[in-house]
Amino acid sequence: MPQVANIAVSILFDGLAYAMFLFITSVGLSVTMGLMGFVNLAHGAFAMAGGYVVVTLTRTYGVGFVPSLVIAAVVVGAVSVVFERVLYRRLYKSTDLEQVLLTIGLAFMAIATATYLYGPIPKSVPLPEWLQGDVNLGFRYFPSYRAFLIVLGAVLIAVLWYAFERTNIGAKIRAAVDNRRMAESVGINVDRLFTLTFAVGSGLAALGGGLAIQLLGLSPSFAVLYLVLFLIVVAVGGLGSLKGTLLAALVLGIFDTGGKYLLADAGGFFVYAVTVVVLLIKPAGFYGRE
Amino acid sequence: MRLNGWLGVAAVALTVGGTALAETVKIGVVLPFSGANADLGHQVDKAFDLYVKLHAKDIEPNKIEIIKRDEGPPTGAQAKTVATELITNDKVQILTGFVFSPSAIALAPVVTQAKVPMIIANAGTAWITNLSPYIARLSFSMWHHGYPMGAYAFNKIGCKTAALAYTDFPPGKDSTEAFKTGFEKAGGKVTESIPMGSPVQVPDFTPFFQRIKDAKPDCMYVFIPSGAHATGVTKAYGELGMRKAGVKLIGPMDLIPDNKLQDMGDAAIGTVVMGNYAVDLDNADNKAFNKAWHEAYGKDSYPDFMSAAGWDTMHAIFDAIKKLNGKVEDGSKVIDVMKGWTGNGPRGQVSIDAATRDVVQDEHAMEVIRKPDGKLGIKVLGTTKAVKDECKELKVGRCGS
Numbered sequence: 225m226p227q228v229a230n231i232a233v234s235i236l237f238d239g240l241a242y243a244m245f246l247f248i249t250s251v252g253l254s255v256t257m258g259l260m261g262f263v264n265l266a267h268g269a270f271a272m273a274g275g276y277v278v279v280t281l282t283r284t285y286g287v288g289f290v291p292s293l294v295i296a297a298v299v300v301g302a303v304s305v306v307f308e309r310v311l312y313r314r315l316y317k318s319t320d321l322e323q324v325l326l327t328i329g330l331a332f333m334a335i336a337t338a339t340y341l342y343g344p345i346p347k348s349v350p351l352p353e354w355l356q357g358d359v360n361l362g363f364r365y366f367p368s369y370r371a372f373l374i375v376l377g378a379v380l381i382a383v384l385w386y387a388f389e390r391t392n393i394g395a396k397i398r399a400a401v402d403n404r405r406m407a408e409s410v411g412i413n414v415d416r417l418f419t420l421t422f423a424v425g426s427g428l429a430a431l432g433g434g435l436a437i438q439l440l441g442l443s444p445s446f447a448v449l450y451l452v453l454f455l456i457v458v459a460v461g462g463l464g465s466l467k468g469t470l471l472a473a474l475v476l477g478i479f480d481t482g483g484k485y486l487l488a489d490a491g492g493f494f495v496y497a498v499t500v501v502v503l504l505i506k507p508a509g510f511y512g513r514e
Numbered sequence: 515m516r517l518n519g520w521l522g523v524a525a526v527a528l529t530v531g532g533t534a535l536a537e538t539v540k541i542g543v544v545l546p547f548s549g550a551n552a553d554l555g556h557q558v559d560k561a562f563d564l565y566v567k568l569h570a571k572d573i574e575p576n577k578i579e580i581i582k583r584d585e586g587p588p589t590g591a592q593a594k595t596v597a598t599e600l601i602t603n604d605k606v607q608i609l610t611g612f613v614f615s616p617s618a619i620a621l622a623p624v625v626t627q628a629k630v631p632m633i634i635a636n637a638g639t640a641w642i643t644n645l646s647p648y649i650a651r652l653s654f655s656m657w658h659h660g661y662p663m664g665a666y667a668f669n670k671i672g673c674k675t676a677a678l679a680y681t682d683f684p685p686g687k688d689s690t691e692a693f694k695t696g697f698e699k700a701g702g703k704v705t706e707s708i709p710m711g712s713p714v715q716v717p718d719f720t721p722f723f724q725r726i727k728d729a730k731p732d733c734m735y736v737f738i739p740s741g742a743h744a745t746g747v748t749k750a751y752g753e754l755g756m757r758k759a760g761v762k763l764i765g766p767m768d769l770i771p772d773n774k775l776q777d778m779g780d781a782a783i784g785t786v787v788m789g790n791y792a793v794d795l796d797n798a799d800n801k802a803f804n805k806a807w808h809e810a811y812g813k814d815s816y817p818d819f820m821s822a823a824g825w826d827t828m829h830a831i832f833d834a835i836k837k838l839n840g841k842v843e844d845g846s847k848v849i850d851v852m853k854g855w856t857g858n859g860p861r862g863q864v865s866i867d868a869a870t871r872d873v874v875q876d877e878h879a880m881e882v883i884r885k886p887d888g889k890l891g892i893k894v895l896g897t898t899k900a901v902k903d904e905c906k907e908l909k910v911g912r913c914g915s
Contacts, residue, residue, distance in 0.1 A: 227728075230728065231728065234728065238721055345774070346741065348749075348779075356752075357755065365755060367720075367755070368753075441742035441745050443741075445550040449550055449714075453716060481721040485721040486725075488709075488722055
């Protein structure tokens with residue numbers, strides 16, 4: 225294969241895999257921020273919790289990696305409902321600052337708890353044989369784990385798209401995001417809807433956390449370390465937009481990878497450059513409402 | 515009043531009349547206890563604690579009092595604040611710890627002004643020891659590993675060409691510069707040198723490594739701080755199938771810290787590093803050190819090169835206290851007795867060069883292997899005795915000033 229095409233394929237493939245990871249971890253944050261306007265800085269803490277559930281299940285109980293991911297998403301999603309009912313709902317009508325203080329506080333408590341339980345040393349996760357090494361797609365080899373990320377991301381996008389666009393609940397969520405008061409007036413229980421989307425968002429964060437172990441490693445600081453990244457995806461995509469989050473993840477993922485590959489000297493600068501340019505042109509993000 | 519005064523004199527007379535006047539030496543320990551690099555701080559701190567626990571009797575009747583502070587992120591700002599507080603408020607007489615070079619660099623003018631010795635247990639940027647006459651270092655300079663690795667890679671590993679990739683902060687530049695100097699002197703050719711972002715950026719190295727893989731150099735020399743990034747390097751290297759593609763992974767020992775090695779899996783096997791310590795090093799002191807470590811911290815806890823340097827650092831400080839009989843008010847005296855200090859520790863024999871106040875130690879080329887018991891370990895391929903910091907020997911850049 226000619227060198228240029230080879231490079232393009234490398235960038236697209238790695239960029240796509242990274243984009244899928246960004247999408248999975250950020251989409252929940254985007255929806256909760258868009259739906260209730262709640263600034264949930266503890267999103268990364270839920271992702272971290274998912275990561276530690278996966279580590280515990282695989283390392284201590286010998287559960288497979290993929291089943292562990294599913295269990296982590298369900299468990300963290302369910303536990304997040306408790307947080308939502310007990311803590312978050314009290315601050316729905318509060319100012320952004322109060323929400324930020326509550327959730328960043330939760331994130332720091334999560335870091336301390338994880339340090340207490342698991343210690344500060346980064347954890348890794350045993351992968352099944354078929355996710356290690358690389359896979360031959362006929363014309364070249366690709367890392368299996370990244371191929372898995374792309375497939376999983378595609379499946380999730382399809383499921384989320386269907387749930388959002390084609391189901392009754394999806395229609396209600398869209399209605400609530402568009403105009404909360406009108407949705408309540410026509411009898412949609414927005415409160416319960418939020419609990420549900422919050423749980424789904426946190427579950428997805430946990431899934432992302434589990435997937436991130438192999439990519440980024442997992443230590444207690446995960447809760448805030450990558451929060452900036454998730455917030456960038458949400459800001460660039462536009463609050464509450466599935467399409468926006470996907471587009472933002474793709475643009476950021478591919479630009480970041482391409483920038484690192486082609487102009488390695490500029491390193492990780494590209495994510496920020498893209499963010500600044502997009503937000504200058506569209507301050508509310510790709511699909512956000514101005 | 516008069517009576518009180520007399521009582522005071524009597525009390526002093528009694529104490530002096532006893533054996534010797536016991537001093538309490540205040541030591542300030544500055545290590546990262548929070549954030550992404552908390553585990554690095556704990557690796558050093560555990561070694562400090564262990565040494566103090568086992569050797570407190572060596573300095574009797576004098577005592578030490580340790581005050582620990584959080585070094586914070588690898589930017590130096592927080593370290594400078596807490597260490598300045600330790601000097602001015604807590605009146606510590608010796609400062610030690612310092613995992614990150616930026617911390618040590620930021621603090622150098624402070625310790626010079628305060629005349630407080632700063633005994634570095636990790637931070638490895640070569641020219642740090644030039645910044646203040648009150649600095650001594652027991653760990654390493656990045657040149658200790660990088661420079662000899664250059665010639666070794668060319669002559670023994672068969673690297674004719676090499677790509678360099680490093681975390682973009684002072685020790686990263688230092689380590690790659692050291693390797694490049696040694697490598698080019700031996701006849702090797704560096705194909706490119708890639709800064710991979712700051713130590714607080716997302717450790718996804720795949721795009722950088724893919725670029726290197728496509729360029730097909732014989733070897734890839736990587737420097738990263740030995741925390742979460744180390745595991746990230748091995749994973750990305752393994753995932754991309756770079757060994758199969760003929761690109762060997764080499765670097766300083768930061769690539770394979772002992773406490774993370776077991777988690778790295780097969781991808782790490784075959785990696786060759788230059789370094790001063792590994793759990794598997796075969797010497798009596800190291801065996802005793804590992805035994806004591808496991809007894810204190812459990813069988814799944816491993817010391818690493820940072821712990822070994824931490825141990826030797828406390829050893830040197832204790833020897834200085836003993837020699838001065840606890841009278842460490844004059845910081846320059848502490849540094850003076852440390853010059854030329856020699857001791858045996860987990861790394862074998864180490865000493866402090868009287869001229870540069872930097873450590874002199876053996877360097878080992880080590881390969882990661884799967885040991886007979888199924889665990890990952892290292893095999894020593896070759897050893898160079900008593901290596902000095904070549905950066906200062908050769909007077910390269912800021913090392914010459």
